[in-house]
Amino acid sequence: MAKRSTLFIRIVEGKNLPIKDITGSSDPYCIVKIDNEAIIRTATIWKTLSPFWGEEYTVHLPPYFRTVSFYVLDEDSLSRDDVIGKVSISKEVLTAKPQGVDGWMNLTEIDPDEEVQGEIHLQISVLGYGDIPRKLCCQVLEARDLAKKDRNGASDPFVRVRYNGKTYESAVVKKSCYPRWNESFEFELDETLADTGLLSVEVWDWDLVSRNDFLGKVLFNINKLQSAQQEEGWFRLGPDKSKHSEYEGTLGSLRLQLRLRDEVVLTSSHYKPLTELLSQSVGSQLNGNWPDFIMLIDETTTAESRQEVANNLVKLFLGQGLVKEFLDVLFKLELEKTTEPNTLFRSNSLASKSMESFLKVAGMQYLHRLLGPIINRIFEEKKYVELDPSKLELKEAGCAGLHRQQTESDIIQQSSSLLQSYLSELLTSILQSASYCPLLICQVFHQLYLRVQERFSDPEYWKVKFIAVTSFLCLRFISPAIMSPKLFHLREKHADARTSRTLLLLAKAVQTIGNMDTLACCSKEPWMVCLQPAIQQGITQLKDFITKLVSCHKSEDLELQTRMSLQCGTMEKEGFLFLHRTKDKCMPMKSPFKKYCVTLSKDTLSYSRTQHSKKSSFISLPKIRAVEKVEEKCFGSANVMQIISSEDSGQQETLYLDCKSVNELNHWLSALRKACSHNTNTMSCYHPGIYKADRWSCCHQKEKSDPGCDKTRHGVTLQEWYDPLDADLEAQLIYQRLRSVKHAMRDKYKLREQQRVQETDSVRDQKKVDGLSKLFSILQDLHDAHAAVEEEERSKNKNVFLELQT
Known part of the structure; x- marks a missing residue:
């Protein structure tokens, strides 16, 4: 049995944001935090006060998380980014609305006294017996994961202890978010205070020039403490009393969609009868007719839940090796209900949503290989492309030559040539992709092709079987990825306005080819006529491609291949790596990072100089003991992680990975933590700093073998298309x-x-x-x-x- 919390997040848009730049606008982006731990950063939307993001994430959380917060910031290239405001939503609010939270929420001012995090280790006891005056003793031992208040990515913390009008302060520990004090403070116990006696333990960041920054506090009721005599442990730091914001309602708002799902997952034996019954419902020997479970599920699924239901069913049948049979049942149901071939698979039915989900799970690597080069080319060239005369902007196009302004005709002709070039490159890539398209996708399209051919066998409907395939491949997979490459992980950031328009025009051309009807497009948008020859040629090429794609042969090992590919969750990414051996006494002065291609496979984490060269080093996944973040001050980057593994000799090795962004950092953290979730020799604590100048930078311990000063985290992970099947x-x-x-x-x-x-x-x-x-x-x-x-x-x-x- 396991308890699992899953949070669906959709950051839709913002409006009425304040002006932060001298241009009279802002460059907003969002940071999402779970209990003060940043896990997501959206793309920056340039020069707008009403940004649209439309980014979706699924996050697996520990059941004990408290809040999810959305910070809106304005990106600045020359100075530190300006914080605009935040929206915080507690777990209690999300739990109270199982259907989800959807709406506009006002941004509030960020109060530094509320931005606290971390824990403090205390031992509080009451001393003295009989006629001896009793004393209250507070021993301040250490703290961990304190907020970073200084520019160096750390703080200079000290503790202030208050009781009955008296105040004591500890020593200041410089440049550490994991300080150790080991100091004791004693107070005369006032028996007259009874229930009102409070001991306050506050943590502050010391500043030489400006006022000290509040880091959090813990309050203790002395009356309750006296009955227990002593209390010891780690205590979470809490915020100070919140102040009324003078900017309330003036910082703009965010539109968010959130839904928290808590599940108790039983052992596999409990689900076996349900899995077997569902498998029988799509079995070929039953012909999908007993007892019509899939039809009943289809008819009772609402539009709001259809995508989620489709995702769950596709993954379950993939795990059973029956996804082809499941989709075939849906194809037959859809064809039985369709009388007009032009509407086939055009609605958001369970069949359409299931095929979308299937293509994302089984075909995302194929999509990246197919579209990656052309998408990168468009982003890098940043050419001005426009065919619609009503949208032309001459100043955007620039000059055609020395002192000669381009005419509308020049721009349209140039745009047509560029689009034809992009379209030609894309079609060539599609034609060549038949050789590396996943076999399972080929077989599913083969089954779809045959079913449609049987249903619409008249000669006048000869195109319908091709359109059925392209309605999924082009209209629901390739075209959406071209229009929004970030949402399909093809690019790290959204396209700017110029690039976005180019992508949209290219996607329109692909959609027209997928519809296999040039006349319909040109009648609605006559300015697309200039692309008609290229589109007509593309239709012919696409028909040849589909004929080749559906002519695949059956593989006897298909079920085994499917299960293996879903179980191992292979991914490839590039990052800057540095291997720091434990025998080294200090870190080098210059940047230690060098570029390697890193590959996470079923059993190993390996890396090499280039993507296609032989892997030079390996780390066996069962030997990994911890995968954690590194403090920003260590390397001057907030996106560094460490992989701690044990060698056969018993020594520990640490590998540091510098990522490009907080998103890439958390993708790698999530992937490695999932891959190592069954490791037994894991660490319970670690050092978030580095060992340099004969001491740990985080807690200032001098022995390299000293135990870690912070507990390891395994709680927050991001769901990805390459996740192993559960x-x-x-x-x-x-x-x-x-x-x-x-x-x-x-x-x-x-x-x-x-x-x-x-x-x-x-x-x-x-x-x-x-x-x-x-x-x-x-x-x-x-x-x-x-x-x-x-x-x-x-x-x-x-x-x-x-x-x-x-």
């Missing part, structure tokens, strides 16, 4: 979905049976009813298993409470 989680999500529509499924089934013509095969009818009863019985068994787990949890918590009371 069959139990997918089965749990499908169970929750089926349970929520159980009554609707029963009603739909009865209604459809009444409308059917009476069948003579009574055995087949009885088999359907028995199958539906079996589904409901399985759902009830899973419900009972969850209830038993909840009861066991309540009983355990009750026993813990009784122990504390005694």
